[in-house]
Amino acid sequence: MGRPREFDADDAxxxxxxxxxxxxxxxxxxxxxxxxxxxxxxxxxxxxxxKEELFRAALERYEQNYMAFFWKALEEPDARSxxxxxxxxxxDAQTCDCNPSGCLGINAAMGCSExxxxxxxxxxxxxxxxHKALTRRFERARREGDxxxxxxxxxxxxxxxxxxxxxxxxAASGVGREEIYRLVDIAMxxxxxxx
Amino acid sequence: MGRPREFDADDAxxxxxxxxxxxxxxxxxxxxxxxxxxxxxxxxxxxxxxKEELFRAALERYEQNYMAFFWKALEEPDARSxxxxxxxxxxDAQTCDCNPSGCLGINAAMGCSExxxxxxxxxxxxxxxxHKALTRRFERARREGDxxxxxxxxxxxxxxxxxxxxxxxxAASGVGREEIYRLVDIAMxxxxxxx
DNA sequence: GCTGTTCTATACCGATCGGTATGGAACGTC
DNA sequence: GACGTTCCATACCGATCGGTATAGAACAGC
Numbered sequence: 001m002g003r004p005r006e007f008d009a010d011d012a013x014x015x016x017x018x019x020x021x022x023x024x025x026x027x028x029x030x031x032x033x034x035x036x037x038x039x040x041x042x043x044x045x046x047x048x049x050x051k052e053e054l055f056r057a058a059l060e061r062y063e064q065n066y067m068a069f070f071w072k073a074l075e076e077p078d079a080r081s082x083x084x085x086x087x088x089x090x091x092d093a094q095t096c097d098c099n100p101s102g103c104l105g106i107n108a109a110m111g112c113s114e115x116x117x118x119x120x121x122x123x124x125x126x127x128x129x130x131h132k133a134l135t136r137r138f139e140r141a142r143r144e145g146d147x148x149x150x151x152x153x154x155x156x157x158x159x160x161x162x163x164x165x166x167x168x169x170x171a172a173s174g175v176g177r178e179e180i181y182r183l184v185d186i187a188m189x190x191x192x193x194x195x
Numbered sequence: 196m197g198r199p200r201e202f203d204a205d206d207a208x209x210x211x212x213x214x215x216x217x218x219x220x221x222x223x224x225x226x227x228x229x230x231x232x233x234x235x236x237x238x239x240x241x242x243x244x245x246k247e248e249l250f251r252a253a254l255e256r257y258e259q260n261y262m263a264f265f266w267k268a269l270e271e272p273d274a275r276s277x278x279x280x281x282x283x284x285x286x287d288a289q290t291c292d293c294n295p296s297g298c299l300g301i302n303a304a305m306g307c308s309e310x311x312x313x314x315x316x317x318x319x320x321x322x323x324x325x326h327k328a329l330t331r332r333f334e335r336a337r338r339e340g341d342x343x344x345x346x347x348x349x350x351x352x353x354x355x356x357x358x359x360x361x362x363x364x365x366a367a368s369g370v371g372r373e374e375i376y377r378l379v380d381i382a383m384x385x386x387x388x389x390x
Numbered sequence: 391g392c393t394g395t396t397c398t399a400t401a402c403c404g405a406t407c408g409g410t411a412t413g414g415a416a417c418g419t420c
Numbered sequence: 421g422a423c424g425t426t427c428c429a430t431a432c433c434g435a436t437c438g439g440t441a442t443a444g445a446a447c448a449g450c
Contacts, residue, residue, distance in 0.1 A: 002426030003416040024306020026221065030408055032308075040428060041409075051408065102305075106364060111219020111302035113227075115408095124368045158365070158374060159381040166361030169301060170353070173319045179353060186354040190385030197396025198446040225438060235398060236439075246438065310438095391450100398445070407436065415428075420421100 009047055012037040016048075017058040022100035025055055025108040025119050055108070055119060062104045063126070066093050074133060079141035080191055083160050086134065087184045090164035095177035102172030106165060131157055148192050163187045204242055207232040211243075212253035217295035220250055220303040220314050250303070250314060257299045258321070261288050269328060274336035275386055278355050281329070282379045285359035290372035297367030301360060326352055343387050351387075358382045 015037045019028045030051060034041055048054040069089035076082045094102050109116075109123040131154075138153035147153070167180050210232045214223045225246060229236055243249035264284035271277045289297050304311075304318040326349075333348035342348070362375050 001418055001424080003418095003428080005427060006416095023308055027306050027308040027311075029308070029406080031406080040430085042411095042430095043428065045409070046427075107306035110297075110305035110364070110367060111222045112306075113218055113222040113224070116222075127368060152377065155374070155377040155381060158370070159378045162361035162365055162378055163358060163382075164361070165364040166357035166359070169305070169360040169364070170357055172305060173322065175353070179350070182347065182350040183354045183357055186350060186385055187358075187382075188385075189387075190381055190383075196394075196448050198398080198448095200397060201446095224436080226436080235400090237400095237441095238398065240439070241397075393450085394448090396445105396447080399443085401440100401442085403438105403440070405437075408434100410431100410433070412431085413429090415426105417424105417426080419423080419425100 005043070005047070007037070007039050007043065012039060012044075012047070013054075013057055013061055016054055017061055017104070018100055020055055020058050020108055021062070021102075021104040022107070024110075024112070026112045026116050052119060056122070059104065059108075059122070059126075066099070066104075069093070070130060071133075074137045079138055079146045080188075082134075082137055082141075083156075083191065084188060086160055087164060087167075087187060088181070091167055091171075091177065091180045091184055094168050094171035095175075095180055101174070103165070103168035106168045107172060127161070131161055134160065151192055159190070160187075200238070200242070202232070202234050202238065207234060207239075207242070208249075208252055208256055211249055212256055212299070213295055215250055215253050215303055216257070216297075216299040217302070219305075219307070221307045221311050247314060251317070254299065254303075254317070254321075261294070261299075264288070265325060266328070269332045274333055274341045275383075277329075277332055277336075278351075278386065279383060281355055282359060282362075282382060283376070286362055286366075286372065286375045286379055289363050289366035290375060296369070298360070298363035301363045302367060322356070326356055329355065346387055354385070355382075 073085035105123045134157035141147040268280035300318045329352035336342040
């Protein structure tokens with residue numbers, strides 16, 4: 001029933017995702033989106049609702065397609081491997097030649113006007129979810145004797161994620177993968193009992 | 196000669212600095228600025244040139260008034276104290292109740308449109324200057340036997356600055372000073388010979 | 391008090407922002 | 421082949437973007 005759409009909604013969403021990733025939420029205009037996706041404004045609004053809904057769809061796709069390593073890393077047998085895989089997983093995602101540099105969440109949510117507060121809040125919530133999951137994984141490691149009992153799992157998780165957010169800034173400003181790898185090696189030296 | 200201006204240019208610049216710090220370069224509109232500074236558009240343009248020049252003036256003031264600790268830290272006698280002072284200095288600046296949260300350079304330069312490319316580039320250059328200065332300080336420390344000779348000063352400097360950029364993201368998303376202090380303590384454990 | 395200069399207030403500029411109304415083109419169904 | 425439905429193209433909407441022209445108000449020097 002009805003005329004079929006002339007574009008692939010999945011391809012279009014992928015393009016929107018990459019644009020938001022590269023230029024942020026407010027830095028990407030509707031014209032940027034329609035030009036990049038190769039569709040017209042009514043098609044965009046008809047298919048994706050509005051700019052904010054499109055961004056949320058892109059964010060969800062981003063998490064499923066590029067942040068899957070994080071949840072996978074939590075299944076590593078020991079806490080040190082979890083931390084390593086998280087750090088290197090972020091480093092890889094942020095410096096892949098086939099992706100924009102840096103992190104979608106950070107590029108999109110920093111320094112935006114009041115109009116983007118809802119989007120900003122959502123991204124901070126997502127970060128909090130990741131922090132809580134990593135904290136729980138480290139709590140388990142401590143119960144299992146995998147981490148010293150004087151370690152605070154919440155602080156350790158925040159440290160790992162903070163380094164990853166820092167590498168996102170580095171990557172966004174053009175620092176390459178090899179440099180970031182070496183930096184992550186140094187970060188891992190802070191691991192309990194490393195030296 | 197001529198009518199004297201009815202506002203204090205220094206106060207106005209300070210207000211602009213705080214607005215840019217809080218909402219970024221593109222996230223802060225001219226109306227935000229004039230409203231906050233309590234002046235009209237012609238006064239703003241007459242005094243500061245245009246938005247970009249005003250931002251550059253605010254950035255310079257920011258570095259002089261809020262980033263002075265960094266250059267001071269380089270004068271510490273040993274490399275470990277340098278690193279500690281840099282990390283805690285950033286943490287303090289990013290989480291002071293009297294300032295906006297986070298870092299002006301990061302809030303302003305992440306995820307902006309092509310229109311802000313020149314500003315973005317300037318901020319990245321400033322970061323590079325800081326990285327080079329810290330690298331040279333660590334090179335000196337290595338020569339002085341203050342750091343092991345198998346340490347790469349450039350990578351170590353990048354690690355310290357990356358953690359600080361990560362804490363800027365944390366602070367901007369509402370994480371408090373005490374949490375960031377504890378995270379910095381963990382980061383310092385990666386220091387050569389700490390454990 | 392006049393003049394020249396500098397500031398401020400208002401109103402305005404074209405461009406772009408996110409979003410939509412309208413009309414015609416392309417389909418599946420009957 | 422007419423019909424209802426869906427999609428696309430164009431043109432448009434009010435609001436806001438960064439920036440400015442114009443005109444009057446407030447001063448210093450003479």
